[in-house]
């Protein structure tokens with residue numbers, strides 16, 4: 117088709133793709149869509165994202181479709197930048213998803229694989245991301261070379277149909293693993309997404325009804341730590357590092373030999389083992405307890421560690437996240453409380469007789485000088501955490517600091533100070 121017949125908005129299409137290579141755009145790290153659990157706004161139901169592996173026979177088609185999706189994304193970026201250019205246009209504006217969808221009308225004719233629904237989803241996703249980033253432009257999606265973006269082909273809910281043992285999308289038949297999980301479920305707009313190893317997954321957000329039950333035991337406190345990722349007030353532990361150590365040597369070998377693909381596979385394996393352990397632990401907690409209180413991690417714990425902060429953060433964050441959504445799903449009460457003083461206070465008598473400071477982190481067990489009880493450091497902290505959590509009425513979801521364990525004499529002193537101030541104010 118000659119250039120003159122193409123819609124005006126699409127004439128620059130291939131130029132943009134070339135330009136993206138010339139610009140050396142920064143590496144695209146994440147998918148444009150995130151697959152987190154979230155609460156449905158209008159009802160009490162939840163949206164959970166099923167992530168099903170696509171059988172390898174479809175990888176070729178999906179890789180080609182991803183290149184087309186990248187072209188649409190880059191066109192949306194170019195069009196949006198152009199429309200917002202105040203130097204060239206008097207009526208400069210930021211295009212909404214609706215505007216971009218309108219401008220892309222008729223573009224399906226230029227693509228072999230993707231359809232109008234995918235193009236529109238990319239336009240809307242682009243507009244949302246651009247607004248969230250508060251920037252004039254987003255990164256270009258790269259289709260080739262070492263810095264290529266991970267493949268992403270979004271679609272609307274209605275354009276994927278269940279058929280036989282698989283699914284039908286864009287006139288093509290897809291087989292996925294665990295297809296039986298799709299029986300009788302209603303899904304929303306989803307996508308095909310590629311991971312760093314190159315495998316493709318079908319990501320389908322499905323609506324799930326909450327399954328509220330009553331747990332056999334009442335309350336538990338969880339102390340997040342370094343040696344053990346989590347310790348409960350009943351002394352249960354989730355050990356850290358086993359999966360990391362098990363794969364560290366293999367990973368080093370693969371990297372030394374320059375086997376990049378193998379290294380990525382080992383990374384993926386380690387991440388899956390970690391996620392599996394966290395899921396099993398959080399499931400066990402949810403099944404057992406009605407009230408779940410987690411201590412917020414203090415920076416003190418991060419001072420003395422050889423592990424990367426991000427690794428620990430990821431583990432703690434993932435665990436808190438899982439506990440939060442699983443609690444919501446099962447009708448449990450979940451809380452995050454400030455863990456200030458929780459490792460120093462004695463859980464039996466409340467005096468601040470425990471180890472303190474960075475050096476105190478080495479102390480695993482100690483005996484209270486006031487009441488003589490001996491404590492395991494982490495279990496004691498977890499017990500204090502559950503006490504703090506039960507004392508507070510309102511649930512603290514974020515990182516707000518409140519509900520601190522304060523020893524009796526300090527609390528009395530601060531109360532006096534407050535009253536004193538009040539008296540001064542009254543006098544003034």
Ligand SMILES: [Zn+2]
Nearest residue numbers: 462465484487
């Ligand atoms: Zn004591």
